[in-house]
Amino acid sequence: MTSYPPLKSLPAFEAALRRNSFALAASELNVTPGAVGQQIRKLEEWLGVELFIRSVRQVTPTQDGLAYAARIAPALQQISDASAHLRRRQDHSVHFAMPPSFAAKWFSPRMARFLIKHPTTALHVGSTEEKPNFDQDGLDIAVRYFDGNDDSLEAVLLYRGQAAVYCAPSYRDELGLETPTDLVRATLINDTKHHWWADWLATFADMPPEQSRQIKHIDIDQTAMVIEAAIHHQGVVIANPLLTEEDVMEGKLIHLFPDQVMTVPLGYYLVHPKKRELRSHVRLFRDWLLDEARDLVTSQKH
Template structure:
Protein backbone atom coordinates (compact mmCIF):
# COMPACT_ATOMS: atom_id res chain seq x y z
CA UNK A 1 0.00 0.00 0.00
CA UNK A 2 1.23 3.47 -0.89
CA UNK A 3 2.50 5.77 1.84
CA UNK A 4 0.23 8.55 0.47
CA UNK A 5 -3.57 8.50 0.45
CA UNK A 6 -5.23 8.24 -3.00
CA UNK A 7 -6.04 11.73 -4.25
CA UNK A 8 -9.28 10.73 -6.02
CA UNK A 9 -10.48 9.14 -2.81
CA UNK A 10 -9.68 12.30 -0.87
CA UNK A 11 -11.72 14.36 -3.32
CA UNK A 12 -14.65 11.95 -3.16
CA UNK A 13 -14.61 11.97 0.64
CA UNK A 14 -14.34 15.77 0.88
CA UNK A 15 -17.25 16.29 -1.52
CA UNK A 16 -19.44 13.74 0.28
CA UNK A 17 -18.63 15.32 3.64
CA UNK A 18 -19.22 18.90 2.45
CA UNK A 19 -22.47 18.06 0.66
CA UNK A 20 -23.58 15.44 3.20
CA UNK A 21 -24.59 13.22 0.30
CA UNK A 22 -23.00 10.55 -1.87
CA UNK A 23 -25.34 11.34 -4.79
CA UNK A 24 -24.66 15.10 -4.67
CA UNK A 25 -20.93 14.42 -4.47
CA UNK A 26 -21.24 12.18 -7.52
CA UNK A 27 -23.08 14.91 -9.42
CA UNK A 28 -20.40 17.49 -8.54
CA UNK A 29 -17.55 15.16 -9.51
CA UNK A 30 -19.37 13.93 -12.64
CA UNK A 31 -19.15 10.27 -11.66
CA UNK A 32 -21.66 7.68 -10.43
CA UNK A 33 -22.71 7.41 -6.76
CA UNK A 34 -21.22 3.93 -6.77
CA UNK A 35 -17.84 5.33 -7.80
CA UNK A 36 -17.92 7.88 -4.96
CA UNK A 37 -18.86 5.19 -2.44
CA UNK A 38 -16.06 2.97 -3.71
CA UNK A 39 -13.50 5.78 -3.40
CA UNK A 40 -14.62 6.61 0.14
CA UNK A 41 -14.32 2.96 1.17
CA UNK A 42 -10.88 2.86 -0.46
CA UNK A 43 -9.82 5.82 1.69
CA UNK A 44 -11.27 4.20 4.82
CA UNK A 45 -9.25 1.07 4.07
CA UNK A 46 -6.08 3.14 3.64
CA UNK A 47 -6.73 5.04 6.88
CA UNK A 48 -7.97 1.92 8.68
CA UNK A 49 -10.69 4.22 10.04
CA UNK A 50 -14.42 4.50 9.44
CA UNK A 51 -15.28 7.96 8.09
CA UNK A 52 -19.08 7.68 7.73
CA UNK A 53 -21.96 5.95 9.41
CA UNK A 54 -24.10 4.60 6.56
CA UNK A 55 -27.82 3.89 6.40
CA UNK A 56 -29.96 2.99 3.39
CA UNK A 57 -30.53 6.57 2.22
CA UNK A 58 -28.03 8.77 4.01
CA UNK A 59 -24.53 9.12 5.41
CA UNK A 60 -23.43 10.68 8.67
CA UNK A 61 -19.76 11.51 9.36
CA UNK A 62 -18.02 9.89 12.28
CA UNK A 63 -16.09 12.01 14.75
CA UNK A 64 -12.86 10.91 13.03
CA UNK A 65 -14.37 11.77 9.64
CA UNK A 66 -15.27 15.30 10.75
CA UNK A 67 -11.82 15.90 12.21
CA UNK A 68 -10.04 14.49 9.17
CA UNK A 69 -12.24 16.47 6.76
CA UNK A 70 -11.53 19.73 8.57
CA UNK A 71 -7.80 19.14 8.20
CA UNK A 72 -7.73 18.20 4.50
CA UNK A 73 -10.26 20.68 3.06
CA UNK A 74 -7.85 23.61 3.15
CA UNK A 75 -5.12 21.58 1.48
CA UNK A 76 -7.44 20.46 -1.32
CA UNK A 77 -8.50 24.06 -1.92
CA UNK A 78 -4.83 25.05 -2.17
CA UNK A 79 -4.22 22.30 -4.73
CA UNK A 80 -7.22 23.42 -6.79
CA UNK A 81 -6.25 27.08 -6.62
CA UNK A 82 -2.60 26.47 -7.51
CA UNK A 83 -3.64 24.29 -10.45
CA UNK A 84 -6.19 26.77 -11.79
CA UNK A 85 -3.80 29.68 -11.38
CA UNK A 86 -1.00 27.93 -13.25
CA UNK A 87 -3.32 26.76 -16.03
CA UNK A 88 -4.85 30.21 -16.52
CA UNK A 89 -1.73 32.31 -15.95
CA UNK A 90 -1.02 32.85 -19.63
CA UNK A 91 -4.60 32.82 -20.85
CA UNK A 92 -5.76 36.18 -22.13
CA UNK A 93 -9.14 35.95 -20.50
CA UNK A 94 -11.03 37.54 -17.64
CA UNK A 95 -13.88 35.94 -15.72
CA UNK A 96 -16.12 38.25 -13.71
CA UNK A 97 -19.44 37.67 -11.95
CA UNK A 98 -21.88 40.49 -11.12
CA UNK A 99 -25.48 40.97 -9.97
CA UNK A 100 -28.07 40.76 -12.79
CA UNK A 101 -29.26 44.35 -12.28
CA UNK A 102 -25.71 45.76 -12.40
CA UNK A 103 -24.87 43.65 -15.45
CA UNK A 104 -28.01 44.59 -17.38
CA UNK A 105 -28.49 48.24 -16.46
CA UNK A 106 -24.94 49.55 -16.13
CA UNK A 107 -22.24 47.19 -17.36
CA UNK A 108 -23.75 45.93 -20.62
CA UNK A 109 -23.58 49.33 -22.34
CA UNK A 110 -19.91 49.76 -21.39
CA UNK A 111 -18.67 46.26 -22.14
CA UNK A 112 -17.80 47.05 -25.76
CA UNK A 113 -15.45 49.83 -24.65
CA UNK A 114 -13.33 47.33 -22.76
CA UNK A 115 -13.29 44.87 -25.67
CA UNK A 116 -12.33 47.59 -28.18
CA UNK A 117 -9.46 48.71 -25.93
CA UNK A 118 -8.37 45.10 -25.30
CA UNK A 119 -9.13 43.15 -28.51
CA UNK A 120 -7.00 40.14 -27.53
CA UNK A 121 -8.86 39.55 -24.26
CA UNK A 122 -11.66 37.00 -23.93
CA UNK A 123 -14.21 38.40 -21.49
CA UNK A 124 -16.50 35.97 -19.64
CA UNK A 125 -19.30 37.66 -17.70
CA UNK A 126 -21.51 35.74 -15.31
CA UNK A 127 -24.72 37.16 -13.85
CA UNK A 128 -25.75 35.92 -10.43
CA UNK A 129 -27.24 37.21 -7.20
CA UNK A 130 -25.52 34.43 -5.28
CA UNK A 131 -22.29 35.03 -3.37
CA UNK A 132 -19.76 33.10 -5.42
CA UNK A 133 -16.88 31.25 -3.80
CA UNK A 134 -13.44 32.14 -5.19
CA UNK A 135 -12.13 28.84 -3.81
CA UNK A 136 -14.61 26.85 -5.87
CA UNK A 137 -15.75 28.90 -8.87
CA UNK A 138 -13.60 29.78 -11.87
CA UNK A 139 -13.57 33.57 -11.67
CA UNK A 140 -11.03 36.35 -11.32
CA UNK A 141 -13.21 39.15 -9.96
CA UNK A 142 -16.75 39.79 -8.81
CA UNK A 143 -19.04 42.74 -8.26
CA UNK A 144 -21.11 42.47 -5.10
CA UNK A 145 -23.74 44.64 -3.47
CA UNK A 146 -22.95 44.57 0.25
CA UNK A 147 -21.29 46.52 3.07
CA UNK A 148 -17.77 46.00 1.75
CA UNK A 149 -16.60 44.01 4.77
CA UNK A 150 -14.88 40.73 3.86
CA UNK A 151 -11.77 39.53 5.69
CA UNK A 152 -10.41 37.39 2.84
CA UNK A 153 -11.16 39.78 -0.03
CA UNK A 154 -9.88 43.03 -1.43
CA UNK A 155 -12.91 45.29 -1.73
CA UNK A 156 -12.97 48.47 -3.81
CA UNK A 157 -16.04 50.68 -3.82
CA UNK A 158 -17.59 51.26 -7.23
CA UNK A 159 -20.70 53.19 -6.20
CA UNK A 160 -22.34 53.89 -2.85
CA UNK A 161 -25.91 52.73 -2.34
CA UNK A 162 -28.48 55.49 -2.79
CA UNK A 163 -32.25 55.54 -3.24
CA UNK A 164 -33.91 58.03 -5.62
CA UNK A 165 -37.37 58.24 -7.19
CA UNK A 166 -37.87 57.59 -10.92
CA UNK A 167 -40.87 57.19 -13.20
CA UNK A 168 -41.86 57.50 -16.86
CA UNK A 169 -42.32 61.11 -18.07
CA UNK A 170 -45.94 60.35 -18.99
CA UNK A 171 -46.63 59.02 -15.49
CA UNK A 172 -45.26 62.17 -13.87
CA UNK A 173 -47.49 64.34 -16.04
CA UNK A 174 -50.58 62.18 -15.54
CA UNK A 175 -50.22 62.19 -11.75
CA UNK A 176 -48.95 65.76 -11.44
CA UNK A 177 -45.94 64.77 -9.36
CA UNK A 178 -44.32 68.05 -8.41
CA UNK A 179 -43.15 67.34 -4.86
CA UNK A 180 -42.46 64.24 -2.74
CA UNK A 181 -45.79 64.68 -0.95
CA UNK A 182 -47.58 64.15 -4.28
CA UNK A 183 -46.56 60.48 -4.15
CA UNK A 184 -49.57 59.94 -1.88
CA UNK A 185 -51.60 59.60 -5.09
CA UNK A 186 -49.07 57.46 -6.96
CA UNK A 187 -48.42 53.72 -7.14
CA UNK A 188 -45.09 52.81 -5.58
CA UNK A 189 -43.02 50.10 -7.24
CA UNK A 190 -41.29 48.47 -4.29
CA UNK A 191 -38.09 46.61 -5.18
CA UNK A 192 -38.13 44.09 -2.33
CA UNK A 193 -34.37 43.56 -2.62
CA UNK A 194 -33.83 47.26 -1.82
CA UNK A 195 -36.95 48.27 0.10
CA UNK A 196 -36.35 51.86 1.21
CA UNK A 197 -39.71 53.53 0.48
CA UNK A 198 -40.73 54.11 4.11
CA UNK A 199 -37.38 55.71 4.94
CA UNK A 200 -37.45 57.85 1.80
CA UNK A 201 -41.05 59.03 2.35
CA UNK A 202 -40.31 59.86 5.98
CA UNK A 203 -37.17 61.83 5.05
CA UNK A 204 -38.50 63.79 2.05
CA UNK A 205 -42.32 63.76 2.17
CA UNK A 206 -42.63 63.99 5.94
CA UNK A 207 -45.04 61.04 6.02
CA UNK A 208 -45.66 58.99 9.13
CA UNK A 209 -46.04 55.22 9.23
CA UNK A 210 -49.82 55.31 8.66
CA UNK A 211 -49.49 57.62 5.63
CA UNK A 212 -46.82 55.38 4.16
CA UNK A 213 -49.00 52.29 4.54
CA UNK A 214 -51.97 53.91 2.77
CA UNK A 215 -50.08 54.44 -0.50
CA UNK A 216 -50.70 51.72 -3.08
CA UNK A 217 -47.69 49.51 -3.76
CA UNK A 218 -46.65 46.78 -6.15
CA UNK A 219 -44.06 44.40 -4.69
CA UNK A 220 -41.40 43.28 -7.21
CA UNK A 221 -38.54 40.95 -6.30
CA UNK A 222 -36.22 41.66 -9.26
CA UNK A 223 -34.61 45.05 -9.78
CA UNK A 224 -34.52 44.95 -13.62
CA UNK A 225 -38.24 44.04 -13.65
CA UNK A 226 -39.02 46.95 -11.30
CA UNK A 227 -37.15 49.34 -13.60
CA UNK A 228 -39.02 48.03 -16.65
CA UNK A 229 -42.33 48.45 -14.83
CA UNK A 230 -41.46 52.10 -14.18
CA UNK A 231 -40.50 52.62 -17.83
CA UNK A 232 -43.91 51.27 -18.86
CA UNK A 233 -45.77 53.72 -16.64
CA UNK A 234 -46.79 51.34 -13.85
CA UNK A 235 -45.71 53.61 -11.01
CA UNK A 236 -42.80 55.29 -9.25
CA UNK A 237 -39.62 53.35 -8.59
CA UNK A 238 -37.08 53.88 -5.85
CA UNK A 239 -33.71 52.82 -7.25
CA UNK A 240 -29.99 53.39 -7.16
CA UNK A 241 -29.29 56.21 -9.68
CA UNK A 242 -26.47 54.08 -11.11
CA UNK A 243 -29.01 51.60 -12.45
CA UNK A 244 -31.36 54.21 -13.91
CA UNK A 245 -28.86 56.60 -15.52
CA UNK A 246 -29.03 55.16 -19.04
CA UNK A 247 -32.84 55.07 -19.10
CA UNK A 248 -32.86 58.68 -17.86
CA UNK A 249 -30.40 59.67 -20.60
CA UNK A 250 -32.66 58.02 -23.20
CA UNK A 251 -35.77 59.79 -21.89
CA UNK A 252 -37.44 56.58 -20.72
CA UNK A 253 -37.33 57.66 -17.06
CA UNK A 254 -37.16 60.96 -15.22
CA UNK A 255 -35.45 61.58 -11.91
CA UNK A 256 -38.36 63.08 -10.02
CA UNK A 257 -36.69 64.96 -7.20
CA UNK A 258 -32.92 65.24 -7.78
CA UNK A 259 -32.26 66.69 -4.32
CA UNK A 260 -34.17 63.87 -2.61
CA UNK A 261 -31.54 61.12 -2.77
CA UNK A 262 -31.42 58.95 0.32
CA UNK A 263 -28.05 57.43 1.38
CA UNK A 264 -28.64 53.78 2.32
CA UNK A 265 -26.36 51.02 3.62
CA UNK A 266 -24.03 49.14 1.30
CA UNK A 267 -22.91 49.70 -2.23
CA UNK A 268 -21.46 48.02 -5.30
CA UNK A 269 -17.94 46.75 -4.65
CA UNK A 270 -15.38 45.10 -6.89
CA UNK A 271 -13.92 42.16 -4.96
CA UNK A 272 -11.15 39.61 -5.47
CA UNK A 273 -9.11 37.32 -3.19
CA UNK A 274 -6.33 38.77 -1.07
CA UNK A 275 -4.51 35.46 -1.08
CA UNK A 276 -4.21 35.17 -4.86
CA UNK A 277 -2.33 37.49 -7.18
CA UNK A 278 -4.46 38.84 -10.01
CA UNK A 279 -3.41 37.74 -13.48
CA UNK A 280 -2.34 40.47 -15.91
CA UNK A 281 -5.62 40.54 -17.84
CA UNK A 282 -7.65 40.61 -14.63
CA UNK A 283 -5.64 43.62 -13.44
CA UNK A 284 -6.33 45.37 -16.73
CA UNK A 285 -10.06 44.77 -16.33
CA UNK A 286 -9.99 45.88 -12.70
CA UNK A 287 -8.27 49.16 -13.57
CA UNK A 288 -10.64 49.79 -16.49
CA UNK A 289 -13.77 49.14 -14.40
CA UNK A 290 -12.61 51.43 -11.60
CA UNK A 291 -11.85 54.19 -14.12
CA UNK A 292 -15.39 53.82 -15.46
CA UNK A 293 -16.63 54.17 -11.88
CA UNK A 294 -14.54 57.32 -11.36
CA UNK A 295 -16.23 58.76 -14.43
CA UNK A 296 -19.60 58.42 -12.65
CA UNK A 297 -18.35 60.49 -9.72
CA UNK A 298 -17.09 63.20 -12.09
CA UNK A 299 -20.55 63.56 -13.64
CA UNK A 300 -22.18 63.85 -10.25
Protein backbone atom coordinates (compact mmCIF):
# COMPACT_ATOMS: atom_id res chain seq x y z
CA MET A 1 0.00 0.00 0.00
CA THR A 2 1.29 3.47 -0.88
CA SER A 3 2.16 5.70 2.07
CA TYR A 4 -0.04 8.46 0.67
CA PRO A 5 -3.83 8.45 1.10
CA PRO A 6 -5.96 9.06 -2.02
CA LEU A 7 -5.07 12.73 -2.37
CA LYS A 8 -8.17 13.62 -4.40
CA SER A 9 -10.23 12.61 -1.37
CA LEU A 10 -8.68 15.17 0.98
CA PRO A 11 -10.40 18.32 -0.45
CA ALA A 12 -13.73 16.47 -0.40
CA PHE A 13 -13.16 15.41 3.20
CA GLU A 14 -12.15 18.91 4.32
CA ALA A 15 -15.14 20.56 2.62
CA ALA A 16 -17.64 18.00 3.92
CA LEU A 17 -16.30 18.36 7.45
CA ARG A 18 -16.50 22.15 7.30
CA ARG A 19 -20.00 22.24 5.78
CA ASN A 20 -21.47 19.17 7.59
CA SER A 21 -22.96 18.18 4.24
CA PHE A 22 -21.87 16.22 1.19
CA ALA A 23 -24.26 18.29 -0.94
CA LEU A 24 -22.83 21.64 0.21
CA ALA A 25 -19.29 20.33 -0.18
CA ALA A 26 -20.18 19.19 -3.72
CA SER A 27 -21.54 22.63 -4.59
CA GLU A 28 -18.36 24.26 -3.32
CA LEU A 29 -16.14 21.86 -5.28
CA ASN A 30 -18.32 21.92 -8.41
CA VAL A 31 -18.93 18.16 -8.40
CA THR A 32 -21.91 15.95 -7.57
CA PRO A 33 -22.75 14.85 -3.99
CA GLY A 34 -22.23 11.28 -5.15
CA ALA A 35 -18.68 12.12 -6.22
CA VAL A 36 -17.95 13.61 -2.77
CA GLY A 37 -19.38 10.54 -1.07
CA GLN A 38 -17.31 8.26 -3.28
CA GLN A 39 -14.09 10.13 -2.52
CA ILE A 40 -14.74 9.99 1.23
CA ARG A 41 -15.51 6.26 1.07
CA LYS A 42 -12.18 5.73 -0.66
CA LEU A 43 -10.43 7.64 2.11
CA GLU A 44 -12.29 5.70 4.82
CA GLU A 45 -11.33 2.40 3.17
CA TRP A 46 -7.68 3.44 2.95
CA LEU A 47 -7.62 4.60 6.59
CA GLY A 48 -9.71 1.71 7.86
CA VAL A 49 -11.96 3.96 9.96
CA GLU A 50 -15.31 5.70 9.56
CA LEU A 51 -14.91 9.46 9.21
CA PHE A 52 -18.58 10.48 9.14
CA ILE A 53 -21.90 9.31 10.55
CA ARG A 54 -24.36 9.63 7.67
CA SER A 55 -27.95 10.78 8.20
CA VAL A 56 -30.67 11.90 5.79
CA ARG A 57 -29.99 15.65 5.82
CA GLN A 58 -26.45 16.01 7.08
CA VAL A 59 -23.26 14.21 7.97
CA THR A 60 -21.55 14.39 11.35
CA PRO A 61 -17.82 13.78 11.78
CA THR A 62 -16.77 10.93 14.05
CA GLN A 63 -14.10 11.40 16.70
CA ASP A 64 -11.63 9.75 14.31
CA GLY A 65 -12.74 12.18 11.61
CA LEU A 66 -12.22 15.21 13.85
CA ALA A 67 -8.81 14.00 15.02
CA TYR A 68 -7.68 13.27 11.46
CA ALA A 69 -8.86 16.68 10.26
CA ALA A 70 -6.94 18.42 13.05
CA ARG A 71 -3.74 16.62 12.04
CA ILE A 72 -3.94 17.26 8.28
CA ALA A 73 -5.34 20.82 8.37
CA PRO A 74 -1.93 22.56 8.73
CA ALA A 75 -0.52 20.55 5.81
CA LEU A 76 -3.49 21.38 3.57
CA GLN A 77 -3.13 25.05 4.47
CA GLN A 78 0.59 24.94 3.64
CA ILE A 79 -0.18 23.42 0.24
CA SER A 80 -2.81 26.10 -0.39
CA ASP A 81 -0.53 28.96 0.71
CA ALA A 82 2.48 27.73 -1.27
CA SER A 83 0.40 27.23 -4.42
CA ALA A 84 -1.28 30.62 -4.12
CA HIS A 85 2.07 32.32 -3.52
CA LEU A 86 3.61 30.76 -6.63
CA ARG A 87 0.57 31.67 -8.77
CA ARG A 88 0.52 35.24 -7.48
CA ARG A 89 4.16 35.74 -8.45
CA GLN A 90 3.16 35.38 -12.09
CA ASP A 91 0.01 37.46 -11.73
CA HIS A 92 0.02 40.95 -13.29
CA SER A 93 -3.28 41.97 -11.72
CA VAL A 94 -4.01 44.10 -8.65
CA HIS A 95 -7.20 43.58 -6.65
CA PHE A 96 -8.02 46.75 -4.75
CA ALA A 97 -10.99 47.86 -2.62
CA MET A 98 -11.93 51.15 -0.97
CA PRO A 99 -14.90 53.01 0.51
CA PRO A 100 -17.46 54.07 -2.15
CA SER A 101 -17.09 57.79 -1.39
CA PHE A 102 -13.30 57.59 -1.74
CA ALA A 103 -13.74 55.71 -5.01
CA ALA A 104 -16.20 58.20 -6.49
CA LYS A 105 -14.74 61.47 -5.24
CA TRP A 106 -10.98 60.93 -5.21
CA PHE A 107 -9.79 57.72 -6.86
CA SER A 108 -11.85 57.61 -10.06
CA PRO A 109 -10.46 60.84 -11.56
CA ARG A 110 -6.91 59.56 -10.97
CA MET A 111 -7.24 55.89 -11.97
CA ALA A 112 -6.36 56.46 -15.64
CA ARG A 113 -2.98 57.91 -14.64
CA PHE A 114 -1.92 54.57 -13.19
CA LEU A 115 -3.16 52.55 -16.17
CA ILE A 116 -1.33 54.86 -18.60
CA LYS A 117 1.87 54.63 -16.56
CA HIS A 118 1.63 50.84 -16.07
CA PRO A 119 -0.30 49.44 -19.07
CA THR A 120 0.64 45.81 -18.37
CA THR A 121 -1.08 45.80 -14.98
CA ALA A 122 -4.72 44.68 -14.81
CA LEU A 123 -6.48 46.71 -12.12
CA HIS A 124 -9.57 45.17 -10.48
CA VAL A 125 -11.35 47.77 -8.36
CA GLY A 126 -14.17 47.30 -5.86
CA SER A 127 -15.82 49.43 -3.20
CA THR A 128 -17.18 48.58 0.22
CA GLU A 129 -17.92 50.25 3.54
CA GLU A 130 -17.04 47.01 5.35
CA LYS A 131 -13.67 45.98 6.70
CA PRO A 132 -11.85 44.35 3.76
CA ASN A 133 -11.51 40.56 3.92
CA PHE A 134 -8.28 39.93 2.06
CA ASP A 135 -8.51 36.14 1.95
CA GLN A 136 -12.20 35.71 1.23
CA ASP A 137 -12.40 38.52 -1.35
CA GLY A 138 -9.03 37.85 -2.99
CA LEU A 139 -7.80 41.37 -2.26
CA ASP A 140 -4.17 42.47 -2.53
CA ILE A 141 -4.47 45.92 -0.99
CA ALA A 142 -7.18 48.30 0.17
CA VAL A 143 -7.99 51.76 1.47
CA ARG A 144 -9.84 51.71 4.77
CA TYR A 145 -11.38 54.61 6.69
CA PHE A 146 -10.67 53.89 10.35
CA ASP A 147 -8.42 54.82 13.28
CA GLY A 148 -5.40 52.96 11.91
CA ASN A 149 -5.28 50.39 14.71
CA ASP A 150 -5.31 46.78 13.53
CA ASP A 151 -2.52 44.40 14.53
CA SER A 152 -3.10 42.21 11.47
CA LEU A 153 -2.52 45.03 8.96
CA GLU A 154 0.24 47.25 7.67
CA ALA A 155 -1.47 50.66 7.65
CA VAL A 156 -0.05 53.82 6.05
CA LEU A 157 -1.96 57.07 6.49
CA LEU A 158 -3.05 58.63 3.19
CA TYR A 159 -5.19 61.44 4.60
CA ARG A 160 -6.03 62.36 8.17
CA GLY A 161 -9.75 62.69 8.86
CA GLN A 162 -11.15 66.21 9.03
CA ALA A 163 -14.63 67.73 9.35
CA ALA A 164 -15.23 70.89 7.33
CA VAL A 165 -18.44 72.67 6.32
CA TYR A 166 -19.59 73.13 2.70
CA CYS A 167 -22.63 74.25 0.75
CA ALA A 168 -23.55 75.56 -2.69
CA PRO A 169 -22.51 79.22 -3.19
CA SER A 170 -26.11 80.22 -3.89
CA TYR A 171 -27.27 78.57 -0.66
CA ARG A 172 -24.73 80.56 1.35
CA ASP A 173 -25.82 83.81 -0.29
CA GLU A 174 -29.53 83.09 0.09
CA LEU A 175 -29.26 82.42 3.84
CA GLY A 176 -26.47 84.91 4.57
CA LEU A 177 -24.20 82.33 6.19
CA GLU A 178 -21.24 84.35 7.45
CA THR A 179 -20.38 82.78 10.83
CA PRO A 180 -20.84 79.32 12.37
CA THR A 181 -23.70 80.60 14.55
CA ASP A 182 -25.64 81.46 11.36
CA LEU A 183 -26.11 77.73 10.77
CA VAL A 184 -29.18 77.80 13.01
CA ARG A 185 -30.99 79.11 9.90
CA ALA A 186 -29.69 76.32 7.64
CA THR A 187 -30.61 72.71 6.97
CA LEU A 188 -27.82 70.45 8.18
CA ILE A 189 -27.17 67.44 5.93
CA ASN A 190 -25.98 64.69 8.25
CA ASP A 191 -23.87 61.75 7.12
CA THR A 192 -25.10 59.04 9.50
CA LYS A 193 -21.86 57.06 9.10
CA HIS A 194 -19.69 60.07 10.05
CA HIS A 195 -21.78 62.27 12.30
CA TRP A 196 -19.59 65.17 13.41
CA TRP A 197 -22.15 68.00 13.48
CA ALA A 198 -22.66 68.11 17.26
CA ASP A 199 -18.91 68.21 17.95
CA TRP A 200 -18.24 70.79 15.23
CA LEU A 201 -21.00 73.14 16.41
CA ALA A 202 -19.91 72.78 20.03
CA THR A 203 -16.32 73.63 19.06
CA PHE A 204 -16.84 76.52 16.64
CA ALA A 205 -20.31 77.91 17.45
CA ASP A 206 -20.24 77.30 21.22
CA MET A 207 -23.53 75.47 20.73
CA PRO A 208 -24.53 72.73 23.21
CA PRO A 209 -25.71 69.42 21.74
CA GLU A 210 -29.32 69.94 22.79
CA GLN A 211 -29.43 73.19 20.79
CA SER A 212 -27.72 71.73 17.72
CA ARG A 213 -30.28 68.91 17.68
CA GLN A 214 -33.04 71.49 17.23
CA ILE A 215 -31.63 72.68 13.88
CA LYS A 216 -33.47 71.31 10.85
CA HIS A 217 -31.54 68.39 9.37
CA ILE A 218 -31.59 65.63 6.77
CA ASP A 219 -30.04 62.22 7.56
CA ILE A 220 -28.40 60.30 4.69
CA ASP A 221 -26.41 57.08 5.01
CA GLN A 222 -24.15 57.45 1.96
CA THR A 223 -21.33 59.98 1.98
CA ALA A 224 -21.30 60.65 -1.78
CA MET A 225 -25.07 61.28 -1.68
CA VAL A 226 -24.61 63.69 1.23
CA ILE A 227 -22.21 65.78 -0.86
CA GLU A 228 -24.51 65.65 -3.90
CA ALA A 229 -27.39 66.90 -1.75
CA ALA A 230 -25.34 69.96 -0.76
CA ILE A 231 -24.41 70.61 -4.40
CA HIS A 232 -28.12 70.61 -5.24
CA HIS A 233 -28.95 73.35 -2.74
CA GLN A 234 -30.45 71.05 -0.09
CA GLY A 235 -28.44 72.40 2.83
CA VAL A 236 -25.02 72.47 4.47
CA VAL A 237 -22.82 69.40 4.67
CA ILE A 238 -19.96 68.51 6.98
CA ALA A 239 -17.43 66.46 5.04
CA ASN A 240 -13.81 65.43 4.69
CA PRO A 241 -12.00 67.98 2.44
CA LEU A 242 -10.50 65.09 0.49
CA LEU A 243 -13.96 64.24 -0.85
CA THR A 244 -14.98 67.77 -1.80
CA GLU A 245 -11.83 69.10 -3.48
CA GLU A 246 -13.03 68.59 -7.06
CA ASP A 247 -16.49 70.06 -6.40
CA VAL A 248 -14.88 73.11 -4.76
CA MET A 249 -12.50 73.57 -7.71
CA GLU A 250 -15.47 73.43 -10.10
CA GLY A 251 -17.45 75.97 -8.07
CA LYS A 252 -20.21 73.53 -7.13
CA LEU A 253 -19.41 73.85 -3.44
CA ILE A 254 -17.82 76.51 -1.27
CA HIS A 255 -15.88 75.94 1.94
CA LEU A 256 -17.87 78.07 4.33
CA PHE A 257 -15.46 78.51 7.22
CA PRO A 258 -11.89 77.59 6.18
CA ASP A 259 -10.49 78.49 9.59
CA GLN A 260 -12.94 76.20 11.38
CA VAL A 261 -11.82 72.68 10.44
CA MET A 262 -11.97 69.93 13.03
CA THR A 263 -9.57 66.97 13.09
CA VAL A 264 -11.36 63.67 13.73
CA PRO A 265 -9.89 60.40 15.09
CA LEU A 266 -10.20 58.55 11.76
CA GLY A 267 -8.42 58.68 8.44
CA TYR A 268 -7.93 57.03 5.07
CA TYR A 269 -5.26 54.33 5.40
CA LEU A 270 -3.66 52.16 2.75
CA VAL A 271 -3.69 48.64 4.23
CA HIS A 272 -2.60 45.10 3.46
CA PRO A 273 -1.94 42.01 5.63
CA LYS A 274 1.28 42.21 7.62
CA LYS A 275 2.46 38.69 6.84
CA ARG A 276 1.79 38.81 3.10
CA GLU A 277 4.57 39.64 0.66
CA LEU A 278 3.32 42.06 -1.98
CA ARG A 279 3.83 41.05 -5.60
CA SER A 280 5.75 43.42 -7.87
CA HIS A 281 2.63 44.81 -9.57
CA VAL A 282 0.94 45.39 -6.22
CA ARG A 283 4.03 47.24 -5.00
CA LEU A 284 3.91 49.41 -8.12
CA PHE A 285 0.30 50.28 -7.41
CA ARG A 286 0.98 50.91 -3.72
CA ASP A 287 3.89 53.25 -4.49
CA TRP A 288 1.85 55.11 -7.13
CA LEU A 289 -1.07 55.60 -4.73
CA LEU A 290 1.22 56.87 -1.97
CA ASP A 291 2.81 59.27 -4.44
CA GLU A 292 -0.62 60.57 -5.53
CA ALA A 293 -1.56 61.12 -1.88
CA ARG A 294 1.72 62.81 -0.91
CA ASP A 295 0.48 66.28 -1.85
CA LEU A 296 -2.61 65.73 0.29
CA VAL A 297 -0.56 64.92 3.38
CA THR A 298 1.70 67.92 2.72
CA SER A 299 -1.31 70.25 2.36
CA GLN A 300 -2.68 69.11 5.74
CA LYS A 301 0.50 70.24 7.46
CA HIS A 302 0.07 73.83 6.30
